[in-house]
Amino acid sequence: MSILVFAEHDNSSLKQATLSVLAAAKEIGGDIDVLVAGDNCSAVAEEAAKAEGVNKVLLAENAVYGHNLGENLGQLVAEVGNGYSHIMAAAGTTGKDFMPRVAALLDVAQVSDIMGVVDADTFVRPIYAGNAIATVKSKDSTKVITVRPTAFDPVSGEGGSASVENIDVVKDAGVSSFVSEELAKSDRPDLASAGIVISGGRGMQNGENFKMLEQIADLLGAAVGASRAAVDAGFVPNDMQVGQTGKIVAPQLYLAVGISGAIQHLAGMGDSKVIAAINKDEEAPIFQVADYGLVADLFEAVPELEEELKKVL
Amino acid sequence: MKVLVAVKRVIDYNVKVRVKPDNSGVDLANVKMAMNPFCEIAVEEAVRLKEKGVASEIVVVSIGPKAAQEQIRTALALGADRGIHVQTDEEVQSLEAAKLLKAVVEKEEPKMVILGKQSIDSDNNQTGQMLAALTGMGQGTFASEVVVEGEKVNVTREIDGGLMTLSLDLPAVVTTDLRLNEPRYASLPNIMKAKKKPLDATTPDDLGVDISPRLETVKVEAPASRKAGIMVEDVAQLVDKLKNEAKVI
Structure with a gap:
């Protein structure tokens, strides 16, 4: 089994949610690679390399990945992820945006927002606003999965020493562009x-x-x-x-x-x-x-x- | 420009969901059904685009059993011009729904497709993005503002920590978030008029799409219930409990 985990970050530091996705990947088992895609984000790759249980970090640095455009990330992750048994990302607004594109491009189903791993094919997820809990089994060769970060205790962000490998895959779908961003400025925690x-x-x-x-x-x-x-x-x-x-x-x-x-x-x-x-x-x-x-x-x-x-x- | 809106028939927002005793799913027998709330927002946005003179025609499509025509009629009463019903009694999962919608998009060639960001039954949040990928369109997901300018649309999106605005080439897919608009109610005269609006029926077979599900539901259970704790007398006791009993502050 080989798992590709998409790293969520802001081009300067790794989001904590990624460590929870790694924890879910660890429960599935197998070699875990992390994909860091962004613009000038090598610091994130170094941080990801230190996380517990990471085999290898793949770094795709290009301006086309700078703003998490779903069209570009979808193409990138579908290409890099092809051949892995599982492709996983946090179920935040970034993962929710591009992961279904990955699944569609690979012609597989996506399992959204998992809160438990039963085995490599079987996952637990909430439906009906959490008023029912479904156990679902995927019949696809590649499992595209988004993970509810709060359901998995994060792995340690320290102690690992994975290699970082640059990958030269530039995917620009050319149908969308970033205009502006308005992030709430707050000293309070996320x-x-x-x-x-x-x-x-x-x-x-x-x-x-x-x-x-x-x-x-x-x-x-x-x-x-x-x-x-x-x-x-x-x-x-x-x-x-x-x-x-x-x-x-x-x-x-x-x-x-x-x-x-x-x-x-x-x-x-x-x-x-x-x-x-x-x-x-x-x-x-x-x-x-x-x-x-x-x-x-x-x-x-x-x-x-x-x-x-x-x-x- | 032509706008295509996809709507889904789901359990009514206010109904208390019950899991079947055999754990095969949720009990939908004799339960009130309605249009998915995010789909209502999608219909409303299309109608507003038409009122502004941006949209010229609104086509509403729904995939599901015969009864899904009720939701199409609701959309027609709210201002859509005609309906397409992709009739099937089988379970249709997100990827297969996206493939069916792609087939409809290829026939209708809309400039924009608006969908709800997720349905409140399966909570998948996938179909719009899958449709966009299959058709090569750009996507503005979780939209809180949609502004069409010539051959482009600016979509402001609700993202973790704030808002992001994207510019997309048309045709494009937009999925709606809560704050995009507040849907109107259908008036009685419009409900009557909607009965006369055209509604075409088709099937997955007609559209050449295999809808066999890829995900098998092994079981559905009720969530572990949380027990009520204790009532405290006053604020001082609350702080004392949080600090000394629960030890969380």
Whole structure:
């Protein structure tokens, strides 16, 4: 068995999610190669070479890979990946974008968002927003797989000493080009990999009130998230959304504030180690999954929480 | 320009999903079905493009059993001009759906194909990208804004950490994310009018596509349920529990 893992990165450093994909690859077993595609990204290749269990790093450096255009990555990965038994990437917005193209070009199915490995052909994945868990078996010779990073404990990013091999494969589909990017600038940790997440829902009433949560997030070193209701209401941008249609998180602590706990939201945070919830409605479904529940008006409880945290931290 | 919109019939968003006792799948008997919510956003975007004078004709296509015609009629009531139903009672997986849509694209030659980014049943998030790859089109996935300018379309995409804008040559594939628009409701007169709009039927055989599934579902189970914990009295007790019992802060 030979596995190609696509490295997710920003051209300067490797994303943590890649280490979780490597963990999933390790469960399948076999030689694991990592593909680093980007523009001026040799530092990423060196970082990937140090990750645990990597056999070889393939480095494709070219401006055409600089912005993760799905058309170009799809062609590259389909060509480089042809002959591997498994091609794997994190189920983030990059992997979700180009991996189905890889599968289509190779004429194989894709297994999306796996959360478990049964054997080399059989995988566990959520369907219906996580309200059902399917075990699926692939009949294709090459398995194209996206991995839910929070479902696999990352391998160590240190200790490995794989070789780095430059590959000269330039694929420019010529049908798309990068125009601009608007990334939220934040000193807070990334929502998908943060150890603590504090999220607000419709109960926050407006975007301005999310500042209360940000202050607590800064005390705890937490990321700030939101329910779909809060996004739909226009309080906060969509990249903060936790749930079936947003980000899947599994932090050590998930603090839900003013979130009722619709099934679509629970699908995005139900694997958190500890869930705490503050809601004024004692019937809110969030309390059925919370380890600690507090029935209170959030506009009183959140400032109080800030004070209490200052005392103990 | 002609716009093709693909819509899928799925379990209604508000229905509580139940796994069958024999673990063969999800129980869909006598369950309310509806148009996939992301597909509704796709239809709405096409209708808005037509209202702006950018789109000249909207063709809506659905793959599935006879009953999927309900979802095509819904799209026609929302403003699509005609429908194509690819009728099959078999399970159609993403790659095969993309191949069927490719066959429709080759016949219809639309300038843009709009799909939902994922369906809320299989949650695969694949078909639009596969269709784009099979037809050699560029793709604007997880779109939050679509602006057509001449022979190109600028698509703003929801990506991890923010937004990215791409310029794509037409024809192109667009898949919709939540914030792209807020779908309208169909009015009663439009629902009546939709009944008279043309709806053609075809089959995978007619389109020359083998739809045998590549993925076998071994079993479907209910997720491990999480037990409710305890209710705390006040904020001080909450902080104490998080710090000293759960040890997570």
